[in-house]
Amino acid sequence: KQEVTQIPAALSVPEGENLVLNCSFTDSAIYNLQWFRQDPGKGLTSLLLIQSSQREQTSGRLNASLDKSSGRSTLYIAASQPGDSATYLCAVGAYNTDKLIFGTGTRLQVFP
C-alpha cells in the first residue's frame, strides 16, 4: 500500500530564507508527482507536476525534484516571502488506481 509522508509537519522561517520541503513515498511505481499549495479553508492550487521520467520541474522561485528509485521528492522555495505562507501538499499518481495519494502536508509560515 502506497504511503506518502511529508517532513517537516510545520516550519516557521524569516523572510528571505531558502527552504526545502520533503516528500517521501513507499512504492516507486508512480507515474507522476504533484505539489500543491493550500491556503487556510481554501482549495488546492497546483504548483508543479513532475512526470516519472523527469528529474525536476521549475516555476519561478519553486523547484521540485524527483528521485523515484529512492522514493523522494523535494520542493525548493528560493527567497521565501510572507505570501508563501500556506500548507504544501505532495501527491503521487500510482498505476492501476484512479486516485492521487496525498501526504499530510507541511505548514509553512514565513514572517517578515
Added chain:
Amino acid sequence: ETGVTQTPRHLVMGMTNKKSLKCEQHLGHNAMYWYKQSAKKPLELMFVYNFKEQTENNSVPSRFSPECPNSSHLFLHLHTLQPEDSALYLCASTQQQGGVNTEAFFGQGTRLTVV
C-alpha cells in the same frame, strides 16, 4: 474564472436536512473526484467518476450520494449527516488517458458544518 468551481462555499445543515454540493469543471477533463478533508488528516478520496461512470467508491457511507450527469458536472447529495461529517469537501478533475491521470485541478471547496 477558475477551472473548477464549487458551490456553495459554506454550508451549515442540521442532521435531518437534505442538501447538495455542486462542482463544475471548465477544463474539458473526463474524470472528476470528491475528496473530504478533516482537520489534521490527509485528504480522503470519496468518489471517482470517469466518463460519467463511477469507478471508485472508497467505502463511503450511504448518507453521501454522488451524481455525475455529464463529464463537466458532479454533485454530492447529503442526507441525515452526522456532526463528524463536518469537513472541507473538495472537488477535483483530471484527464485520464491510458490508465494515468494528467495534472489535477481542485475547486475552492465547500466548508460543511453539521449541527
